Amino acid sequence: MISRRDARPFSTGVTMSHFNVLDEKTGRTICYAIDLMREHDEMLLRGFLPVTDQHLWGLRYYDLTAGAVAFQNFHMGPAGPVEVRASFTEIQIRPPLVPHHVTGLFGYWHINEQEEIIIPAMLPNNRAVVILIEGLPSAGRHDVFAWYCRRCHSLLHERKVDIGRVGIPGFWKAEQDAVTEFNGDERLRNCRQCGAAHPLAYTYFECHDTPEMAEARKLW
Numbered sequence: 001m002i003s004r005r006d007a008r009p010f011s012t013g014v015t016m017s018h019f020n021v022l023d024e025k026t027g028r029t030i031c032y033a034i035d036l037m038r039e040h041d042e043m044l045l046r047g048f049l050p051v052t053d054q055h056l057w058g059l060r061y062y063d064l065t066a067g068a069v070a071f072q073n074f075h076m077g078p079a080g081p082v083e084v085r086a087s088f089t090e091i092q093i094r095p096p097l098v099p100h101h102v103t104g105l106f107g108y109w110h111i112n113e114q115e116e117i118i119i120p121a122m123l124p125n126n127r128a129v130v131i132l133i134e135g136l137p138s139a140g141r142h143d144v145f146a147w148y149c150r151r152c153h154s155l156l157h158e159r160k161v162d163i164g165r166v167g168i169p170g171f172w173k174a175e176q177d178a179v180t181e182f183n184g185d186e187r188l189r190n191c192r193q194c195g196a197a198h199p200l201a202y203t204y205f206e207c208h209d210t211p212e213m214a215e216a217r218k219l220w
C-alpha cells in the first residue's frame with residue numbers, strides 16, 4: 001500500500017505544493033511529487049528555486065485561450081539570431097554556451113556553461129506550464145548576460161557572473177546590475193561597427209520595469 005502525505009521535502013524557503021508518496025509498511029518516502037495546479041506564486045516560481053539538492057527549476061505559465069500553440073525563444077547562431085518555436089508537446093535540451101533570449105521574458109542574451117532542459121506540460125483550463133530545469137550552479141560555473149547588435153550581430157556588451165560562488169541570489173543581483181549598466185550608458189547600446197542603436201534591456205522580473213523598460217519588453 002502507498003499513501004500520499006503533504007510534506008515539504010525540499011528546503012526552497014517558499015510554500016510549494018509538495019507531497020510525499022509513502023510506503024505505508026515502512027513509512028519511507030517512495031517519491032516526492034509536486035502538483036502544478038495547487039496554489040502558488042507564479043512570479044516566485046519563475047525565479048529559479050532548488051527542487052532537489054542537485055537541480056534548479058523555474059516555471060512559466062501560459063494562458064492558451066488566445067490560441068497560443070508554441071512558445072518561442074531565440075538562439076544566437078554564427079549568422080545571427082535563430083528563432084526556435086517549440087510546441088507545448090516538445091521538450092528542448094539547450095546545450096551549454098548557446099546564447100538565448102526570449103522576447104518579453106528577459107531583455108538580454110543569457111549564456112549558461114551548463115545545459116538547460118525545457119519541459120512543457122499541458123494543464124486543464126487551457127493552460128500550459130513550461131518547466132526549465134538545470135543543475136545547481138557548481139563551483140567555477142559562470143553565466144553571462146550579453147547584448148548583440150540587432151543589425152550586424154556584433155557583441156555590444158557582456159557581463160559575467162561567478163554563479164558558482166554567488167548562487168542564485170547573486171545571479172539576480174548581477175542581472176539587475178548588468179541591465180542597469182547597459183541602460184545607463186548610451187555608448188554600450190550604440191554599435192561600434194554599424195552605428196545601430198539597441199533598445200533598452202530589461203530584467204526577468206516585470207515588477208522591476210521602469211515605463212521605458214516596459215516598452216522595450218514589448219519590442220524585443
Ligand SMILES: [Zn+2]
Binds near residue numbers: 149191194
Ligand atoms: Zn551593428
